[in-house]
Amino acid sequence: MTELLLIRHGETDWNRRQCFQGQIDVPLNAHGLAQAERLAARLRAEPIQALVASDLSRALQTAAPLAHALGLQTERQAALREQGFGILEGMSFDDIRRAHPEEFAQWARHEPDYALPGGAESRQHFFQRVIAALGQLAVAHPRQTLAVVTHGGVLDMVWRHAQALPLHGPRECAIPNTGINRVRVRLDDAGAARFEILGWADAAHLEGLADQGLAAVSAR
Numbered sequence: 001m002t003e004l005l006l007i008r009h010g011e012t013d014w015n016r017r018q019c020f021q022g023q024i025d026v027p028l029n030a031h032g033l034a035q036a037e038r039l040a041a042r043l044r045a046e047p048i049q050a051l052v053a054s055d056l057s058r059a060l061q062t063a064a065p066l067a068h069a070l071g072l073q074t075e076r077q078a079a080l081r082e083q084g085f086g087i088l089e090g091m092s093f094d095d096i097r098r099a100h101p102e103e104f105a106q107w108a109r110h111e112p113d114y115a116l117p118g119g120a121e122s123r124q125h126f127f128q129r130v131i132a133a134l135g136q137l138a139v140a141h142p143r144q145t146l147a148v149v150t151h152g153g154v155l156d157m158v159w160r161h162a163q164a165l166p167l168h169g170p171r172e173c174a175i176p177n178t179g180i181n182r183v184r185v186r187l188d189d190a191g192a193a194r195f196e197i198l199g200w201a202d203a204a205h206l207e208g209l210a211d212q213g214l215a216a217v218s219a220r
Helices: 013-017 030-043 055-071 093-099 101-107 123-140 154-162 213-218
Strands: 003-006 051-056 072-077 143-150 178-185 193-202
Touching: 003 123, 003 154, 030 055, 030 178, 051 055, 055 072, 055 143, 093 101, 123 143, 123 154, 123 178, 123 193, 154 178, 154 193
Parallel strands: 003 143, 051 072, 051 143
Antiparallel strands: 003 178, 178 193
């Protein structure tokens, strides 16, 4: 079996503005960079054998201090990217309600097979991509502990899979930026990945962290 420390990337300005980031390459803000440093300090002593991250900047920037602390190289995986949201990417909820009310209403039904216009992924397709990618990591790293820096949507898919929840419906779990989510992966007789949650949304390393990102955002 393999243990995964699944980590959402640090904060971005778009997180603050409640914009759909999707697969747009948005960097961390000052607060997100500070969160990444706290994460690295927290996990420095963990027996982590490999470090994997989405190939988007916000994930790679989050992984960089951890890679330095652990003396590891970061393996980049496009399969760990956030879900693609098509025409909604880069827009806030308010902007979307004005510009694309019909598409937003359809998306808000959370139907697994619905894909937004503009090259988006359906939730079903996204789920299959995520579970396959993590299963392949478990096959490649048996009996090891991996840190995996990824995105909120990816973690939602893992939560649903582990808890046997349907893909239909809104997110039900907490997913804080740089929160640590410990998951054990077992492969069944058919080679399919089965997830067991050992701990979720652990953000104790952020306690007392000053909100450095606020000034950077409000100054614009």
